Amino acid sequence: MYAQTMDAYLGVREEVIKTALSVSIGALADDVEERPFVAREIGNNGPSSQVIVAFAGSWSPDDWFAGDGEAKPFGEAKIDDKKFPSLRSEFPSLRRLGTDAFAVVNEGFAARFLRILEEDGNQTFRKEVAKAVADGKQITFSGYSSGGPIAIYATVWFLEKYIRSNEKQTSRPRPRRPLCLTFGSPLTTDRTFCHAVQRDGWSDCFVHFVAKLDMVPRILLTPRSSATELLREIPPFFDPHHKADRAKLASLFGNVMKNAACAASYAACAVTGSKHTLFDTMSRFIKRSPYQPCGQYVFFTETGRLVVVKNPDAVLQLLFYSLQIESETELPKIAVASLEAHWTYRDALDRCLATHNVVCLENLRDLPLSSDDPVDINVKTIGAALNDLNLSTTARLCLRAAGELEKQKEDNRNAIQEKKDAINKALKALEEYRTTCRNDGVGYYDAFKMQKKEEDFKANVKRLELAAMWDEIIEMIKQERLPDKFEAEKEWVDLGTLFRRLVEPVDIANYYRHMKNEDAGPYMTKGRPKRYHYPQRWREHAEQLDRDSSGESCFLAEVEDLNVEVANKKPWTSIKDRVLDLEKKLNDWKAKKEVNDDVFLDKSTLVEWWRKLPREHKAKSCIKGLMESQT
16 A cells, blocks of 8 residues: 555656756746746656656736636636637547537636747747657656646647557657656646546646645635735745735635635535535535646645545545644634745655655545554554544545545446447347348348338347447446546447447438438437447547548438438539538448448448439449449
């Protein structure tokens, strides 16, 4: 449960941590606009050689909060917001695949990162990164205080541009995965951001160091009205002789902790699966911060202990509970100490690293609830760490709940894994049915649509069985009851693709056989179940395909709708573009063997429809060669 060095748990050498912190503190002191980042090399071009890229921070409220204060009280912005099209293009993976809901980031910090990325066309940052990659060096993006969010966004940008884009490349060496080290950084990412990072296996790239008393990592849990005042109070504490207004700080500290309590309590209800009607009612009047932790956190205490936490739900609880006070009389003292702590990272972290007193809170479900003298030395060590963090029984129960949810998600995944045999067995039965139809000279789709034989009825039973199993999987994903990595696991991406290609065509056949389109509308806009939509997005994400380019399992729905248009004598000009688009995609899918040959059989729905198209069009059609034997 515990080790002697940070490297054992996080894969980060102490030399890198100390250098990143030193360079980041230096960057914070520089002029933000004149010198937005500082780069420093360490190592001798060997396996341990690195480039530290540290980003400058800012205490200007305009850099922390942007946009309409009423609409965005925490300075938040969605990545797919029309105001930031470049954010969406730079961070395409930061979303939920099934719903296509993009992550939320801090608008001010995101805008600053984009300025650094472009830098008036000089692209100095891009060139620095490209050189490090070309030299085979690992890059560590770092930031102290408000430089932290920029380091986080830069790391994701690098992962998107250099790691994901090279996954399919075999002709050139892959760049080394980056590191992101932040120190006293505010929260500026939401749950969707964290989900996407964990789904793609990037979480271990991010390590955030937080002093237990430091207020800054909690500051964006409160809206700008309170946070802006507090931001003005922090810079003077750089001077150790600064005399603060203790009463004012106590009030500001109290506001932050009240908002932190709201965020932590709401999150605890979500973790336990309980409904908190009070918070639901309050949410109509009081906005909650959208920001949540992402990556791995290292809390360090006044006793010199380093506590590693990898569960983001647990981190949020720690940010609240580790800064509790026993009485109101302590409020002014703790408020001052919380701002002083923000300026002591170098000395405090040096002392902690020197002691090698590292504890990792891994088995959260088994955390001791009290400080009673346990027999097991590992449990004693964990208990001492929890005491150093001032965690009450309630706090420990919240951490246990976070661990229980993590375990529950793995249990759900294992339960689904046990159904793979049943899924594969049903899919095999449908494959055999398709082969039988093909041997009878009838397409799989058309045979099912006609429902003339007993085999068609049996195939329908398999369709319904598979639909039930996949609906259960999709519902678990929607309720966030499966591990984030599930949607990126190759075995499920492949199985989902096979499922779509075998089952969705007969679902479409069933839809149009019963003429549901006449009441509900076209299948693609009104009738397509999520059990096909989600796996399609998984494949497009995994293989870095264009959105909607993997529609080979549902193109017959478009054929059916175009058939209706032709039957209703719609003008050719009104459907021409749709036909051209479908033909182009169909030609590509056929070349890649992603559609079955039986769709081209004589008298199939596809062929019968294509024959009705204008003769001049068919003569120049890109799928003419596929149809020639049928015309």
